[in-house]
Structures are given as structure tokens and as C-alpha cells.
Amino acid sequence: MAMVIGGVVPVVNVPGVKPGELQIDGPTLASVYLGEITKWNDARIKALNPKAALPDLAIAPVYRSDGSGTNFLFTNYLAKVSPTFQSKVGANTSVEWPTGIGARGTRVWPT
Numbered sequence: 468m469a470m471v472i473g474g475v476v477p478v479v480n481v482p483g484v485k486p487g488e489l490q491i492d493g494p495t496l497a498s499v500y501l502g503e504i505t506k507w508n509d510a511r512i513k514a515l516n517p518k519a520a521l522p523d524l525a526i527a528p529v530y531r532s533d534g535s536g537t538n539f540l541f542t543n544y545l546a547k548v549s550p551t552f553q554s555k556v557g558a559n560t561s562v563e564w565p566t567g568i569g570a571r572g573t574r575v576w577p578t
Contacts (some may be wrong), residue, residue, distance in 0.1 A: 493548030532569030
């Protein structure tokens with residue numbers, strides 16, 4: 468039997484923060500996608516990254532706009548770590564995102 472294992476991993480691009488330096492836990496990530504956290508220097512992100520020089524810049528959350536298994540995996544995770552996300556957005560292959568920019572299909576972004 469063949470098996471494939473993959474992951475859904477959030478990626479960030481924050482000026483002045485190198486790859487692997489930023490820590491964001493599940494509840495904080497859910498707050499970003501709920502529109503409750505809008506700046507990189509928000510106190511909740513700073514608390515997780517006390518040594519990071521976080522800029523006073525807007526966060527532009529990006530999500531997959533078409534229905535997909537990836538959406539289900541991501542929203543299911545956010546719903547499990549955030550009761551607010553569960554009640555406002557839920558978990559499904561396609562959801563109504565309260566904030567952010569929709570992009571169709573799977574993308575591989577250059578690093």
C-alpha cells in the first residue's frame with residue numbers, strides 16, 4: 468500500500484526576521500486569521516518572541532480561496548486550538564475567512 472505524508476505549514480515574510488526565528492503558536496495564528504492580530508509587533512507575538520525586533524507593519528494573511536483538503540487541514544487545526552475560530556469560521560474544505568487575501572490553488576513561492 469502506498470502512502471503519502473505531507474504537511475501544511477504557515478510561512479511568514481517579516482522584514483528583519485530571518486527564517487526560523489519567529490515563533491507563533493496555534494492560538495496566536497488563529498487570532499491573525501480572525502483579524503484580531505493585525506501588526507507584527509502585537510503584544511501576543513512579542514510575548515512569544517521577546518528577543519525579536521518585530522516591525523510595526525501590517526500582517527497580510529493569505530489563504531487558499533478554493534475548496535481543498537489543505538483548507539480542511541488548516542482550518543481544522545485552527546478550530547481545535549481556538550474556540551473562537553471554531554465558532555466564527557469552523558473547519559471545512561471551504562470557509563468564509565474573516566480577513567486576508569485569497570489565492571486560488573496551491574502555490575510554491577520562491578524563497
